[in-house]
Amino acid sequence: MSLVAAVVLASLTATACAPSTSKGGSTADDKSGTLRVWLFQEVDNGPKERVVQQAVDTFEKAHKGTDVHVEYIPVDTRAEKIKAAFNDPKSAPDVIEYGNTDTAGYVHDGGLLDISKEFAAWGEARDTDPTAKESVTVDGKVYGAPLFVGVRALYYRTDVFKSLDLAPPSTQQELIDDAKAVHKSRPDLYGLAVGGAYTYGAMPFIWAAGGELAQKKGSSYSSTIDSAAAQKGIRAYTSLFGDGNCPAAKCAGWGGNDTVTAFATGKAAMAIGGDFNHQAVEDGEVKGKYAVVPLPGEKEGSIAPAFAGGNNIGVLASTSHRTLAVGLMEALASKKTQSALFDGMGFLPTYTDVRAQAARKEPFVAPFIRTLGAGAKFVPASPGWGQIDASLVLPTMFQQIVSGRKSVAAAAGEAAGKMDDAFSSAAG
Numbered sequence: 001m002s003l004v005a006a007v008v009l010a011s012l013t014a015t016a017c018a019p020s021t022s023k024g025g026s027t028a029d030d031k032s033g034t035l036r037v038w039l040f041q042e043v044d045n046g047p048k049e050r051v052v053q054q055a056v057d058t059f060e061k062a063h064k065g066t067d068v069h070v071e072y073i074p075v076d077t078r079a080e081k082i083k084a085a086f087n088d089p090k091s092a093p094d095v096i097e098y099g100n101t102d103t104a105g106y107v108h109d110g111g112l113l114d115i116s117k118e119f120a121a122w123g124e125a126r127d128t129d130p131t132a133k134e135s136v137t138v139d140g141k142v143y144g145a146p147l148f149v150g151v152r153a154l155y156y157r158t159d160v161f162k163s164l165d166l167a168p169p170s171t172q173q174e175l176i177d178d179a180k181a182v183h184k185s186r187p188d189l190y191g192l193a194v195g196g197a198y199t200y201g202a203m204p205f206i207w208a209a210g211g212e213l214a215q216k217k218g219s220s221y222s223s224t225i226d227s228a229a230a231q232k233g234i235r236a237y238t239s240l241f242g243d244g245n246c247p248a249a250k251c252a253g254w255g256g257n258d259t260v261t262a263f264a265t266g267k268a269a270m271a272i273g274g275d276f277n278h279q280a281v282e283d284g285e286v287k288g289k290y291a292v293v294p295l296p297g298e299k300e301g302s303i304a305p306a307f308a309g310g311n312n313i314g315v316l317a318s319t320s321h322r323t324l325a326v327g328l329m330e331a332l333a334s335k336k337t338q339s340a341l342f343d344g345m346g347f348l349p350t351y352t353d354v355r356a357q358a359a360r361k362e363p364f365v366a367p368f369i370r371t372l373g374a375g376a377k378f379v380p381a382s383p384g385w386g387q388i389d390a391s392l393v394l395p396t397m398f399q400q401i402v403s404g405r406k407s408v409a410a411a412a413g414e415a416a417g418k419m420d421d422a423f424s425s426a427a428g
Contacts, residue, residue: 028320032065035321035328036093038082040311041072047344051337059331066324086111089318094325095332100135100310101379101389103143108383108426112143113315118326119145124335124351131308131376132350138381139219144314145333148347151306151376152201152274152295153367155260155281159289160186160269168293171300172208172236175270180244182269191245193268194237195254196402197395201272202237204304207377208297209233214380214419220427221380223419225397226412234401234408241402248402263290274309275348275368292367294374303374310350384419384426393418 042048049072056068071093073081078098085092086109098106106112119125119142125133132146154175156168161178164185169175179191195201206213211230214221224230241248246268254262256273263271264284272295273281281290294303313333315325331337338349342358348368349355359366379385388394397415400406406414 105383146350149310193259196252206233308376384422
């Protein structure tokens with residue numbers, strides 16, 4: 001899944017500049033006809049296409065008179081295409097795949113169908129991971145089915161740690177100390193590759209310190225990125241930038257892919273990477289010389305909460321085939337399909353029992369499953385998050401701090417103000 005990471009990260013970015021959309025929905029429920037589906041085009045799409053075709057074939061056999069047409073759309077232009085579909089029901093598909101941080105924005109635009117009743121009656125949904133379910137839920141209503149989830153853990157070089165007589169860190173402070181110890185002994189290596197633009201790699205530090213990105217305030221959100229707890233986490237993460245580990249001049253501009261590349265090419269002893277980065281590391285220069293453990297929290301043996309990324313399957317509000325479309329959504333996000341997608345693409349299932357089976361098949365996913373089990377977190381379910389993400393509010397904050405231009409308190413305060421503006425704008 002080396003390049004799937006980019007696809008996953010791209011699908012996690014909502015756009016703030018999309019056109020206004022219609023909130024009207026269809027009341028028709030035709031029981032036959034053509035269903036159109038838009039799914040994301042992966043870098044290596046063959047395995048995904050085969051799994052999807054199997055699900056479609058089974059669905060069509062069970063629903064006589066129904067034809068399913070699947071189109072794979074580029075991720076980098078999916079925002080404009082999906083927004084346009086919201087505005088033009090005649091050209092819109094019935095079912096779409098979408099990034100889970102896009103949920104709130106699409107609901108705000110009136111594009112996704114509320115399927116709360118069907119989800120509650122769907123037997124398989126009972127085994128859905130709570131955080132994955134949160135990613136399809138807005139204001140208590142369900143707008144889709146989780147398709148796969150992605151989380152990050154700590155990749156580390158077993159050979160480097162053995163040579164320096166180090167054990168995998170079991171606390172956040174040990175992680176920081178080990179990173180600096182490695183770089184001191186091996187100046188040719190970054191201890192822990194970090195990035196000023198690696199928002200989802202920094203979030204665990206904030207959450208581990210007891211901080212939150214925002215809190216619910218009426219029907220909107222209020223930023224808490226400048227709280228004392230959040231600032232403590234920000235301070236811990238930004239302490240890893242500098243000559244003692246990862247020089248700010250080099251690392252301040254890095255995103256997640258840059259840090260994983262540094263690790264995979266043998267330039268870093270540790271990196272915070274996802275299950276979706278596994279193949280990239282396997283294909284790199286450190287194959288056979290690394291292991292993965294959950295990213296440690298502040299307390300001994302604790303696991304830092306990770307961001308639960310991933311994609312969902314939803315039904316458009318404009319569909320004239322509600323019953324069929326919801327049934328197809330369930331088929332595409334079923335346990336059977338997710339298990340096959342794990343085998344073919346490495347996508348981590350959203351069902352707890354299917355994930356356990358996956359871990360028995362492929363032991364490398366065990367640390368990621370442990371991380372999910374310890375309590376992963378999600379971004380605020382507000383359409384304003386798309387603006388915050390696209391405007392690089394948090395990367396700007398981290399870069400201001402590591403460059404020395406602003407203190408943690410000043411940078412966090414400025415970021416909180418920008419976040420509140422985005423939340424207010426989205427709620428208006």
